Amino acid sequence: MSLRSGLSPPGLLFAVLGLGAMALPFATLSANRIVAGQGLALWQVAGPWATAAALAAMALALGLGLRGGWPWARLLGSLLGLGALLGLLGHAAPRLLAEAGEFARVSPAAGAWCLLLVFMMLMADALSVLRPGPWLRLGLLAGALALLAALFASGLLADLSVFQEYRARIEGFQRAAARHVALALGSLLAAGLIGFPLGILCQRRASLRAVAIPVLSFLQTIPSLAMFGIMIPLLSWVAASVPGARELGIAGIGFAPAFLALLLYSLLPVVANTVAGLDAAPRAAVEAARGMGMTPAQRLRSVELPLALPVILAGLRIVLVQNIGLAVIAGLIGGGGFGTFVFQGLNQTATDLILLGALPTVALALVAAILMDIMVDLTRHSPGEAR
Amino acid sequence: MPVSYGTLLRAGLALLLLALVLWPQGFAPVFAPFAPEGGPVIYTRASLLSLSLGHLGLVAVATLASTVVAVLLAILVTRPAGAAFRPLSRTLTNVGQTFPPVAVLALAVPVLGFGTGPTLVALFLYGLLPIFENAMTALSTLPPRTMEAARGIGLNRWQQLWQVELPLAAPVMLAGIRLSAVIGLGTATIGSTVAARTLGEVIIAGLLTSNTAFVLQGGLIVGLFAVLIYDALVQLERRLTPGRPRPA
Incomplete structure (x- = not known):
């Protein structure tokens, strides 16, 4: 050596x-x-x-x-x-x-x-x-x-x-950056709100798990361009037929279809890692909690979830990095973000414009990955202090 | 029985895919409501069959090349002589996988120009990572007793690698290949924005002319290909893993 x-x-x-x-x-x-x-x-x-x-x-x-x-x-x-x-x-x-x-x-x-x-x-x-x-x-x-x-x-x-x-497009750059972060973080948040409860339910009920996990893995398999594309008619239909949807800003192109596509991609890592994390909670700890007379809800909140936290956070890391990358595709369906520059640059064969979109995306993904890794490590070292 | 449902569903989806590719005119009534007033309903600028073959060929060549190179590298890194490269290679695969595939594709264009070439290179480079990661993990976590037994019965290093290590690592490696193929199918779709001849062309044409019928048609075909290929590789992995639960 x-x-x-x-x-x-x-x-x-x-x-x-x-x-x-x-x-x-x-x-x-x-x-x-x-x-x-x-x-x-x-x-x-x-x-x-x-x-x-x-x-x-x-x-x-x-x-x-x-x-x-x-x-x-x-x-x-x-x-x-x-x-x-x-x-x-x-x-x-x-x-x-x-x-x-x-x-x-x-x-x-x-x-x-x-x-x-x-x-x-x-x-x-x-x-x-x-x-x-x-x-x-x-x-x-x-x-x-x-x-x-x-x-x-x-x-x-x-x-x-x-x-x-x-310098030629500072304002557009700031708008794209804000939109990119909003797409990635917003869909992460929404995936958490839907994914955690779904994951907990899946871990409790084998029948639900047997359906949910394969369906979500198939959703992840669909190529991103196809997924973003298919969202367009779906959301145009919703905007046209559900009263009030249009007022909420739901439309066939733009932010809404990109957000929904990212959300669908995000569900699998959140649900699968919630299930895996809860599954991996040591039996002895769960038994001890039951012996102390904790209700199932208390056990979940103060024993199982804290123990599962590193694995759940690892799932969120996957989602965040993946969404920062996939949000580039939003540029093709008018959803904004750094993808706008990438695809404009490809159209005009302007290398600098491609770089202006691609380099910040890569940097953002890298920083997000490092930060989430740090969080995973911290919760792993001191599960008792984790929130 | 769930098995027969699965088989039925698979056969049904495969038939639907074949029909969509070989007989697109037949779906005109289905897609017509999504086309703009008086606009074309079915994509006819190129044959869907040739686009499908181009798309699948591109992914197959890239995935094959990534597999060969990544497995070779993983073998080198897991031998004693390559041990010094192990921490680096682990870090590089971790960091590399945070790079968005679209960004890799876009960055290949300034270097290699437009066309199928940059897409192929981007698919190849990005495809290396999951295969290498899985192969390295599999080759460095083989059960020590099995390896001892292999040495004990007098296999030389080459025989150990060929007859024991690689077969045992195959299912986990295959999971990496599946991941790379799925990412490749998706990235190849976006490859049509850099002028590669793939099915993404249909979706992009739809997006450019606000013709949702094209978007749906292309999206359905690409989506079905991805789902069916993913499923086929999962089945293959199960076959290769006797008596063990499928590795995640």
């Missing part, structure tokens, strides 16, 4: 990949936001001193990753590498733009993306060896988000084309 000392095999892999990535085109300079640009190598984007400094820092970062025994040094190395990478991009963009036309755009090319990926993998590898506890993870996440916010606020990356795309 090389975990304690010596060469780290993943570190060696990262070093090879990183050096390879440095040979790929680093940035793309294009005449406007639609046309294909011209790739520039790492040593063509900035002056000799800046390039040398960035190269040295990235080489040092990859070197720090080589040692197996020092996970903290490797974590530091990954941050150094990311800093050098973003610094070089931020330094190069205004220089390249100054020499190009008015509508020119500078964007990261394959080499920069691959280097980003390599340093992220180095960070992931260091973290997976460090195995930080839930509170430390929360601290690291907060630190990473603060660094990211500071980076955006500093304007270092403001000349990259994704940020130009963002």
Whole structure:
């Protein structure tokens, strides 16, 4: 094992990949936001001193990753590498733009993306060896988000084309973000309100479970585009025939069909994990509660549900991450969210617009997953304090 | 008996699917109320059969490629020589699965351009994760006594892998393949927004021209394919798991 000392095999892999990535085109300079640009190598984007400094820092970062025994040094190395990478991009963009036309755009090319990926993998590898506890993870996440916010606020990356795309539609972006979160969290909430009672009932009655779980798994199987599409005639019919439905904002396209589709996808993880969590509650604990004279309702509230909480939360994690991803499809049926940018971008072949929709979605899903994992761990460590 | 109900339902759904694909005109009266006034009811810009074959072919090729690569990687990581990569690979599969499939598809376009290519690559990459995760879990949690017995009867490493480990891990691996195939079917549908020839084309055409008949027609066909394929793979898993409850 090389975990304690010596060469780290993943570190060696990262070093090879990183050096390879440095040979790929680093940035793309294009005449406007639609046309294909011209790739520039790492040593063509900035002056000799800046390039040398960035190269040295990235080489040092990859070197720090080589040692197996020092996970903290490797974590530091990954941050150094990311800093050098973003610094070089931020330094190069205004220089390249100054020499190009008015509508020119500078964007990261394959080499920069691959280097980003390599340093992220180095960070992931260091973290997976460090195995930080839930509170430390929360601290690291907060630190990473603060660094990211500071980076955006500093304007270092403001000349990259994704940020130009963002500045051109700040209001639309904020609306899309709010709508995306509303879709994902709203459907999660609704799934909880329906799913918990249904899960508890399913755990009590085998006959209900035998019907509900297969039906919900089949619902999950239906491709998202088909599900969102089928909701349109269904809800147009409801809006047209149920009095008052239209006033509530129910319509064939827009928020309502997207919300309903997400809700249907969310039910299986909530119900199945509620059942599994309650099933896994130790018999002895349930028996003891019965011996103390607790009513079934008291047993459920103060013994079974607290014991099942980590598994139920794990179900909610699946739902939240899944919904953040699926909410992108809402962009196709006028439901708003980041999907609007993704599909507009695909229509116009505008890469930056695609990125403007896809990158925040990925980031949102990642942050949601990390937060929910922390919550699952916390409830697992101290079930007594869990609420 | 529930078994015979299940078989009947399966046969009925399969027949309905075949009819929808091979004889779409026959459903004109059913879909007519959903079409716009005077608009086309049945999608005729491409044959539904060729779109179905394209869709299924795309998913089959991607899932097959993901299976081969993911199982190979899982075997490497569960050997002593690959142990150093295990924590990393676990983290990467966890993180990778938080990436929305649509986002992976959309991000493949700037790199690879439009068409079937980026869809295939996105399906392949995303399909790796569930298969790798399940294969790694299955191969690293084999009953130690069985492995000892395999060594005891003098099997070499290669024979152990081929005759004991892989067969024992097969049902759990198959569950991963099923997950990947189902996600692939869904992602391939969205692939038509990047110009891949799949059944999503019918739904997208319906959405663009506000023709709900197209949306329903495409949605029904894709949905039925997904449900039937999922069900077939579940049945296969049950066959491969003698005397054990089906792993979740």
